[in-house]
Amino acid sequence: MTQEHTSRGPTPANENLFAALVAAFPADRSACAVETETGLQYSWQDLLDATAMVANLLQSLGLEPGARIAVQVEKSVEALILYLATLRAGLVYLPLNTAYQSAEMAYFIDDAKPAVVVCSGRNFGWISKMAFLAGTAHVFTLNEDRTGSLLDRAAQYSRNHIVAKRSADDLAAIIYTSGTTGRSKGAMLSHGNLLSNARVLQTYWGWRTPQQGGDVLIHALPIFHVHGLFVAIHGALINGSKMLWMAKFDPKAVLQAMPRATVFMGVPTLYVRLLAEPGLTREAVRNMRLFISGSAPMLIETFNDWQQRTGHAILERYGMSETVMLTSNPCLPADGERIGGTVGRPLPGVQLRVQDEDGCAVPVGEIGGIEVKGPNVFKGYWNMPEKTAQEFTADGFFKTGDVGRVDANDYVTIVGRSKDLIISGGYNVYPAEIEGYINALPGVAESAVVGVPDADFGEVGVAVVIAKPGAVLDPAAIIAQLKATLANFKIPKRCFVVPELPRNAMGKVQKNLLRSQYQAV
Numbered sequence: 001m002t003q004e005h006t007s008r009g010p011t012p013a014n015e016n017l018f019a020a021l022v023a024a025f026p027a028d029r030s031a032c033a034v035e036t037e038t039g040l041q042y043s044w045q046d047l048l049d050a051t052a053m054v055a056n057l058l059q060s061l062g063l064e065p066g067a068r069i070a071v072q073v074e075k076s077v078e079a080l081i082l083y084l085a086t087l088r089a090g091l092v093y094l095p096l097n098t099a100y101q102s103a104e105m106a107y108f109i110d111d112a113k114p115a116v117v118v119c120s121g122r123n124f125g126w127i128s129k130m131a132f133l134a135g136t137a138h139v140f141t142l143n144e145d146r147t148g149s150l151l152d153r154a155a156q157y158s159r160n161h162i163v164a165k166r167s168a169d170d171l172a173a174i175i176y177t178s179g180t181t182g183r184s185k186g187a188m189l190s191h192g193n194l195l196s197n198a199r200v201l202q203t204y205w206g207w208r209t210p211q212q213g214g215d216v217l218i219h220a221l222p223i224f225h226v227h228g229l230f231v232a233i234h235g236a237l238i239n240g241s242k243m244l245w246m247a248k249f250d251p252k253a254v255l256q257a258m259p260r261a262t263v264f265m266g267v268p269t270l271y272v273r274l275l276a277e278p279g280l281t282r283e284a285v286r287n288m289r290l291f292i293s294g295s296a297p298m299l300i301e302t303f304n305d306w307q308q309r310t311g312h313a314i315l316e317r318y319g320m321s322e323t324v325m326l327t328s329n330p331c332l333p334a335d336g337e338r339i340g341g342t343v344g345r346p347l348p349g350v351q352l353r354v355q356d357e358d359g360c361a362v363p364v365g366e367i368g369g370i371e372v373k374g375p376n377v378f379k380g381y382w383n384m385p386e387k388t389a390q391e392f393t394a395d396g397f398f399k400t401g402d403v404g405r406v407d408a409n410d411y412v413t414i415v416g417r418s419k420d421l422i423i424s425g426g427y428n429v430y431p432a433e434i435e436g437y438i439n440a441l442p443g444v445a446e447s448a449v450v451g452v453p454d455a456d457f458g459e460v461g462v463a464v465v466i467a468k469p470g471a472v473l474d475p476a477a478i479i480a481q482l483k484a485t486l487a488n489f490k491i492p493k494r495c496f497v498v499p500e501l502p503r504n505a506m507g508k509v510q511k512n513l514l515r516s517q518y519q520a521v
């Protein structure tokens with residue numbers, strides 16, 4: 001990075017992530033940067049112009065540094081522009097899954113106290129009411145068809161904008177992840193966290209710059225979690241690579257796009273669904289360079305079936321909202337072999353160790369808790385200093401809550417989780433949160449939610465419920481009530497009303513017994 005000089009001496013270069021992304025845009029700004037499935041093309045210049053206009057609008061609001069821009073909108077290129085404009089304006093992006101319903105949204109808005117909320121027009125009524133009550137000053141709308149007050153207002157602003165100066169430690173985004181106690185925690189990620197990870201992945205995954213023939217990414221993931229928002233978007237942009245942009249994952253559309261693409265990223269469910277397509281052949285993937293999977297464990301059968309059908313070994317990597325990417329199987333042959341069932345080696349710059357419950361390192365190959373340190377590790381949980389302190393060791397390692405082992409060649413295998421968490425289709429579901437809602441339903445004495453294997457989603461939730469004396473519970477009614485309150489991916493797929501839950505001598509519910517009892521349902 002070059003340094004600017006003033007008469008007072010050198011000023012630090014701008015460490016705003018947006019500045020680094022723009023520096024990688026191709027010299028030919030008229031080339032296509034993003035193409036949608038409906039055939040819309042956005043050039044690199046379009047991205048520059050539109051992010052400038054939205055950044056100017058955001059800056060015109062006179063917000064404090066560190067102000068949060070909370071966004072719950074459907075995936076669109078304009079939503080991507082809003083994300084980039086937030087970085088550009090030096091504000092903090094706070095994406096929210098579109099599946100979240102009113103109770104979930106109320107919690108996030110109340111906790112994060114965003115200065116701006118952007119929602120889809122159809123939700124404006126209830127979200128704006130909630131936001132204004134929480135003290136938010138500005139609520140805009142943004143719809144997937146390029147309408148809404150955000151774009152109407154931004155259209156009045158200039159296409160010239162100087163990227164706000166930010167240091168590597170300044171916050172760029174807050175990503176909410178569910179907590180074991182049921183309370184979501186906002187992971188605070190800085191410009192430096194995101195940029196260091198993007199640069200490491202650019203090299204480690206062998207991204208080819210436009211001068212090297214270029215890569216083209218199929219972007220079919222949601223953009224409100226780190227996989228679609230950071231790993232995929234930063235990966236393409238910091239390499240000046242085009243994205244084929246899909247609002248929703250559709251296996252047929254992905255297959256159709258493959259001849260024009262070179263890189264695909266997905267959670268394991270996406271690979272399982274692609275494997276169900278007879279059109280997935282070696283011919284269909286002939287131009288593809290790299291298939292990457294993460295966010296949830298990939299079954300070895302999926303890895304093997306994919307290799308057999310396409311000739312490609314899927315590159316599995318491992319990460320978290322709190323840390324972005326931590327480990328990866330090799331991409332380039334010089335770095336080694338991709339080994340199915342493992343998540344590869346710690347990425348350059350990431351320190352990873354496996355500890356026992358007493359905080360001592362376990363011998364090579366033995367199982368323990370995974371702890372990590374590196375420039376990618378987050379700054380802490382929003383407004384939760386005690387929780388943050390608990391999750392770090394005295395020597396500054398973050399306790400991931402994942403359980404695994406590292407072999408003699410440094411390959412990491414994740415064998416389980418110490419946190420009571422279900423990962424369903426790449427989304428995290430915390431049983432404690434769902435149990436809290438079930439326990440609050442009339443007639444419910446107690447409940448336990450456990451994850452069971454599922455061919456499509458990898459794992460899905462099953463609820464086991466005890467009625468209060470004299471109450472009669474209907475499992476279908478319980479599911480229906482949950483659907484009215486919670487994000488759809490959190491809803492247990494099955495519910496059973498039983499007389500009692502298995503408990504150990506301490507009176508604790510034995511979830512492992514429930515898991516084996518219900519795994520065949």
Ligand code: MLC
Pocket residue numbers: 221222225226227228249267269270294295296318319320321424425426427457460488489490
């Ligand atoms: C949808 N449903 C789910 C679900 N997604 N249920 C459980 N788990 C999920 N993930 C519900 C729907 O509401 C519907 O319920 C029913 O299941 C069938 O829906 P569908 O039409 O099959 O779902 P679809 O819309 O196709 O979505 C499936 C999916 C989506 C796999 C495409 O879940 C998805 O995009 N997942 C990716 C998540 C992701 O990006 N994770 C990254 C996190 S970052 P009903 O009752 O209405 O019929 C992270 C860090 C890292 O973890 O390392 O990357």
Ligand code: AMP
Pocket residue numbers: 177178225226293294295296297298316317318319320321322343400401402414417423427428
């Ligand atoms: P999130 O909080 O949504 O960022 O989810 C992070 C969690 O997803 C990690 O702590 C892991 O438990 C899990 N995870 C991510 N990638 C993988 C992977 N490749 N294999 C197994 N688990 C994974």
